[in-house]
Amino acid sequence: MEQLLQHLVNAIILGSTYALLGIGLTFIFGIMRVVNFAHGELYTFGAYMVYLFSVILGVNFLLAIAIAIVLGVLLGAAIEYTLLRKLRGADVDTTMLVMIGAWIIMQNGEQLIWSGVAKSIPTPFPEEPLSLGLVSVAWSRVFVFVVAIALIILAQTIIQRTRLGKAMRATFQDRDTAALMGININVIYLATFALGSGLASAAGALLGPIFIVMPTMGNLAVLKAFAIVILGGLGNMKGAAIGGFVLALVEEFGAGYVSSGYRDAMGFLLIILVLMVKPTGLFARSERIG
């Protein structure tokens, strides 16, 4: 029982960051029809920025995370502006190849700048874990969970309530008609890619201090993000959020009760099963942003 509860708590915490990753990716795909293979590199970028500001420059840990998220947003905007804007109207395959190129370039750039040696980021949280009756959780993980959930709610609020968010949803549902309503599609695409990238960067900034930071950390992250998006149904944000938690649960329980060596395989096994039974994803009944 204790073990079960502990796995459950771990899964919920991990799931919150998976949801963050998946939402960013599905959001970009939903609105722009861009399969963003560089998503994992923004995750890596976020982690390295926390390392840079917190460890090397000695900035306050919380501030370093905030800076990493903001820089992730800016990097996303820069990628959209320099690469994707020129590919407007190109087919999905072309942008996919370009994003694979961006992935390779960014990862090798990280290797060049930071070397392949893994870095660790100390957190300012107490060593003593938070004890919740039968289970205990490290404070650093509680922090990750709280921030991740806050960011998911923030992203949801932007999309549902703000003028920009409404314009994003309109663009997602019907691009030509949105343009007829006076919506500047270029601005919407820029904001979409920046926001999605910011969420990926946030996930990296949050998980970097918990795990270790290295140039290839984005590879597994991007694969998992795709798995989450497929689980939730392409372009479905609620689906991606739920998909993130489902993936974390499967991984956590698979590792706990079956074999910890197969932790990462569990998730992909689940994807294969989902694709065999319901190829449109678990929540693709009404494809929508929001």
Added chain:
Amino acid sequence: MLEVENIECRYGKANVLHKVSVDVKQGELVTLIGANGAGKSSTLRAISGLLPPVSGRISFLGEDITNASPRRILEMGIAHCPEGRRIFPFMTVEENLEIGAYRRNDRKQIADDMDGVYHRFPVLGERRGQAAGTLSGGEQQMLAIGRALMSRPKLVIFDEPSLGLAPNNVQKTFDYIMEINRQGTTVLMVEQNAYAALEMCDRSFLLESGQIALHGRGEDLIRDQHVRRAYLGDEG
């Protein structure tokens, strides 16, 4: 008010419009008629900036808008109510109207205009919080028209407003468009129902294979032999 002069448009390599010229004067209700694929929708898309012409010129209120963005053209005062209604199905009725007023900043007047739409179509008011995709076809058409009016246009372009509607809704839609026109908004409309289009308009243009074949007053075209045979089903 609106002058379209000798425009040519292409989709890829295919020429869809060959030197099309159309003009609309302030306060008029002008229709474009013709068979499927004659270039009616393309003409409208060229005017609203979705399909910039490769040659020719379009001007509105004396200003050249040939290569202007859809946003700029909307700001100049042209609203486009697209074929098939194209409401945003997963957004609420109210959000659809808000998007219609996207380029405006005058909150107070936007709220007044929205109330105006709800007053004219109480059913939209009752369903303002409902996803627009759940409305009936007729209600969606009313929403699409209301949304186009939310930008306070000087000229409204309607593309096949009767398409896919039940007969009683078709009449309601035409009545509403004539009402908008009487209240001072200029109208340019594409309509497959040639008889209705010729009856309600001031002037009409007939498009055939991407060219203007005829134009004139509605009452004159309705008596034209060629129009009667080809578009009004007159056997004689």
